[in-house]
Amino acid sequence: MGVLSWARAKSIWVLHFNSGGCNGCDIEAVAAFTPRFDAERFGVLLVPSPRHADALLVTGPVTKQIKDRLIRIYEQMPEPKFVIAFGTCACTGGVFKGSYSTCGGVDKVIPVDLYIPGCPPKPEALLNGIAELMRRVRGG
Amino acid sequence: MSVIQVPVGPQHPALKEPERFILHVEGESVVKVDVKIGYAHRGIEKIFERKMYIPGVFVAERICGICSAAHAVAYSLVVEKVAEVEPPERAKAIRTIAFELNRIQSHLLWLGILAHELGFDTLFMLTWRDRELVLSLIERLFGNRVTYGAVVPGGVRRDISDAAAKETVKVCEKIIERAREYLDLCLSEKTIVMRTENIGILKPHQSIALCAVGPVARGSAVRFDVREDEPYDALELLDFQMVVEDGCDTLSRTLVRVKETEVSAQIVKELAKKLPAGPIKIRLPMKLPEGEAVSRVEAPRGELFYYAVSKGGDKPYRMKVRTPTLANIPALCEMLKGCHIADVPVILASIDPCFACMDRVEVVDSSGRRRDLEEMLRRRGV
Ligand code: SF4
Numbered sequence: 001m002g003v004l005s006w007a008r009a010k011s012i013w014v015l016h017f018n019s020g021g022c023n024g025c026d027i028e029a030v031a032a033f034t035p036r037f038d039a040e041r042f043g044v045l046l047v048p049s050p051r052h053a054d055a056l057l058v059t060g061p062v063t064k065q066i067k068d069r070l071i072r073i074y075e076q077m078p079e080p081k082f083v084i085a086f087g088t089c090a091c092t093g094g095v096f097k098g099s100y101s102t103c104g105g106v107d108k109v110i111p112v113d114l115y116i117p118g119c120p121p122k123p124e125a126l127l128n129g130i131a132e133l134m135r136r137v138r139g140g
Numbered sequence: 141m142s143v144i145q146v147p148v149g150p151q152h153p154a155l156k157e158p159e160r161f162i163l164h165v166e167g168e169s170v171v172k173v174d175v176k177i178g179y180a181h182r183g184i185e186k187i188f189e190r191k192m193y194i195p196g197v198f199v200a201e202r203i204c205g206i207c208s209a210a211h212a213v214a215y216s217l218v219v220e221k222v223a224e225v226e227p228p229e230r231a232k233a234i235r236t237i238a239f240e241l242n243r244i245q246s247h248l249l250w251l252g253i254l255a256h257e258l259g260f261d262t263l264f265m266l267t268w269r270d271r272e273l274v275l276s277l278i279e280r281l282f283g284n285r286v287t288y289g290a291v292v293p294g295g296v297r298r299d300i301s302d303a304a305a306k307e308t309v310k311v312c313e314k315i316i317e318r319a320r321e322y323l324d325l326c327l328s329e330k331t332i333v334m335r336t337e338n339i340g341i342l343k344p345h346q347s348i349a350l351c352a353v354g355p356v357a358r359g360s361a362v363r364f365d366v367r368e369d370e371p372y373d374a375l376e377l378l379d380f381q382m383v384v385e386d387g388c389d390t391l392s393r394t395l396v397r398v399k400e401t402e403v404s405a406q407i408v409k410e411l412a413k414k415l416p417a418g419p420i421k422i423r424l425p426m427k428l429p430e431g432e433a434v435s436r437v438e439a440p441r442g443e444l445f446y447y448a449v450s451k452g453g454d455k456p457y458r459m460k461v462r463t464p465t466l467a468n469i470p471a472l473c474e475m476l477k478g479c480h481i482a483d484v485p486v487i488l489a490s491i492d493p494c495f496a497c498m499d500r501v502e503v504v505d506s507s508g509r510r511r512d513l514e515e516m517l518r519r520r521g522v
Contacts, residue, residue, distance in 0.1 A: 018157050020180040023496045024205020024286040026157070027249065031275075034268035050151075065179045066158050069150055095202050098190075099183040120205060120286050 008054065008080075009137040011043040012130065015053035015077070019070050020102065021060025024120040025087035029057060032123035039123075044130055050076040055133065061089040061102040062109050074110045082137075084129060085112045088119040095119075143171060146481070150179050157495040161488075165481055173476045175469060180496045188459035193219050193428060194292055196456070201287045203461065204497040206249065209242035210439035211461075212291040217372060218446040218459075219293040221433035223424055229374075229416040231295035236374040237308070237411050238282065238290055239437075240404040244315060245274045246440035247397045247404075250492045251322065254394060257485045258335050263325070270318050277311045280304060295421030305412045312409035319402040326394055336390040340475040340487035343388055352471040353464050354442020355400070356491050359393035361386035366438035378407060390490040397492075426454050439464055441492050463497035 018026050032039045033046055047053050050073045062070060074083070085106045088094035093104030106112050113136075116129045143166050150158035158179035164172040184203055188196055200215035201208040213235055220227065227235075248271040255263035275285045281304055282288040290296050300308070326332050342352065347360040357364045365382045367375050383399040385392035432449045442464030449458040468491045475487050 017151060018180070018496075020158065020182055021496065022202045022205045023157065023494065024202070024208065027205060028286060031268065031272070034272075035265050036269060036272045060180070061182065063179060063181055065181065066150065069158070069179075073151055095199050096182045096184070096187065099187055101181050101183040119202070122285065 005137055005139075009134045011045070012054050012082075012133060012137070013045050013047045013052055014055045014057050014084075015047055015050050015073070016057045017059075017070065017073060019058055019060040019066045019090070019106065020063035021087060021089050025059035025089070028120045028123055029059065029086055029126060032126045037123040037127060039127055039130060042127075042130060042134070050074075051078065053077055053081070055082040055084055057084045057086050058090050058106045059086045061093045061096045061099075061104060062106055064101050064103065067103055067109055070106075070109055082113045082133060083110055084114045084116060084133070086116050086126065086129075087121060088117050091115045091117050142166075148484075157493075159493075159495045163476075163481065163484065168480050168482075170476050170479055170481060170484065173473045175473065177469075177495065177498060180498075185459055185461065188456055190455065192426075192454045193223075193424065193456065194294075196459070197292050198287075198289060200461075201289070203463070204494050205286050206246050206494060207242060207439045207441065207444070207497070208287045209238045209291060210437055210444050212288070213239050213373065214435050214437045214439075214444050214446045215459075216291055216293040217435035217437065218433050218448045219424070219428070219456075221435060222431050222448055222450045223293070223428045225294060225422060225424060227295045228419045228422060230299075230418045231420045232373040233411050233415050234296045234298075234300055234420065235291050237300070237408050238278075238288055238296070239373070240408045240411075241274055241278055241281075242288075243404045243440045244401050244408075245271050245278070246492075247401045248274065250397060250440075250489075251394070254336075254486070254489050255332075257489045258331060260331050263332075267322070270315070273311055273314060277308060280307065292421070294424040295419070297421070299420050300412070300415065305415060308412040309409050312405045312412070315405040316402050316409075319398060319405065323395070323398045323402075326391070326398055332394070333391065335483075335486060336394060336490075337387075338389050339483050340390045340393075340479065340490050341388055342471055342475050346474055347388075347471060350470040350474060351467055352442075353467045354438070354440075354492075355393050355396040356442065356468050356471055358382070358384050359396045360388045364443075366436050366443050370436060372435075372437055374411060375407075378410060380407070390486060393490050427452060428454070441465055441494055441497075442467060463494070465491070465494045465498040468493075469498070 085091050090106045096102045143164050146163040149160040160176040162174040200211045203211050248267045252264040252267040279285050282290040342360045344361045347362050368382050385395050428450045430452045434447045445462040447460040451457040472491050
């Protein structure tokens with residue numbers, strides 16, 4: 001493990017992006033940063049700009065309208081970057097699968113590193129996902 | 141001074157959801173707002189037509205994760221009206237408990253968001269900590285935190301045991317205590333009062349003319365609450381106190397929501413103390429008769445409206461949803477006119493926008509001209 005990945009694993013900054021989900025996942029993701037779960041103690045921080053982010057936390061099934069924006073935001077992130085698909089919608093399209101205005105999952109649009117299923121996943125699931133991501137970053 | 145356009149969104153730190161606002165700014169003040177919606181449009185009304193009546197309720201819940209119980213109840217009511225069945229008394233009481241707990245968590249969440257927009261992050265953390273109390277209770281009662289899956293057409297899927305009912309009463313007492321503290325805080329804390337008083341004015345006549353609903357209307361001294369006008373489920377049995385404030389600004393909208401948190405906790409407490417006995421569900425026939433129906437409920441953000449058409453068979457022919465945020469958008473555009481650009485996030489938060497709910501329509505103009513959404517909504521009488 002190099003110094004870089006050691007440092008990076010302890011300060012994963014996350015950009016949260018809603019690609020047209022129902023908000024259920026978004027409030028659970030935000031709840032993970034509030035006192036009861038407190039993801040910040042692992043060095044994880046929600047940041048407002050893609051240029052500061054290490055990981056992109058995407059919720060929602062990616063509507064056709066938002067698709068181009070998602071790609072643009074992904075491209076604006078500096079390397080190395082990770083994408084977390086949070087929620088069943090983001091993983092597979094969920095209940096909105098087959099609808100005329102959704103793409104059916106984040107991985108149809110940009111590469112995904114980590115899937116967290118659940119509708120919505122509990123904040124504990126996000127913490128677990130973050131721990132997994134840290135392990136991967138440390139591993140190289 | 142020339143007018144500059146400032147685009148906000150669809151990805152913007154002040155917005156938690158993808159929506160686009162174009163602010164026309166002259167110096168420091170906003171002269172006009174253009175709203176572009178449709179980023180979260182998922183084609184749900186079409187999905188309803190492919191789902192059978194009972195699985196449809198799970199799609200309805202997923203229109204919006206924050207007011208999931210409101211959607212589930214409104215959907216169930218409309219399907220029951222088409223089927224001409226009436227759920228048992230106990231089911232009605234449990235539904236109302238789910239509904240009002242949902243309102244409590246939604247209002248607490250909103251107070252946190254407002255505090256965050258004000259730059260008062262301590263309050264944000266405090267309200268979200270209290271919100272976890274309600275969420276844990278909801279998880280205990282219905283098995284899930286956000287989308288409950290408890291309410292279905294014909295009744296509810298999970299019963300509340302006596303022990304759980306006792307716990308509900310205890311949590312409600314705690315919430316009432318906290319809501320009173322927040323009310324004190326909102327009235328006395330300078331940080332809140334100075335940034336919300338006389339900000340985002342919506343006069344009563346404007347509120348009526350623009351068809352504002354929910355806490356936005358009630359914050360402008362308009363007495364309009366579906367729970368009083370047309371009580372549904374167990375609310376018929378309760379003596380309900382509507383909360384109205386006459387400040388017409390962001391502060392009064394805040395007070396309406398904080399007071400409603402207490403009112404809702406009282407309702408849940410009362411219901412949990414004397415749950416009627418009996419079954420929790422009746423069977424709905426697979427195929428529903430021909431017909432149409434509407435249902436209205438008071439969601440945390442205002443009046444939520446469902447319209448269903450059945451042509452016989454096991455799937456709806458058409459399901460139409462009108463959500464409260466859409467009705468409040470013209471009022472929002474009015475509030476934003478003339479305000480300082482620094483107040484925009486606060487005013488925006490004050491209508492408690494839920495864009496996931498709102499994106500029922502996608503505006504496609506074949507002539508390629510850009511249309512003013514506000515104009516269109518007014519013309520369609522939304
Ligand atoms: S996974 Fe479920 S809770 Fe999350 S955005 Fe999709 S429908 Fe909503």
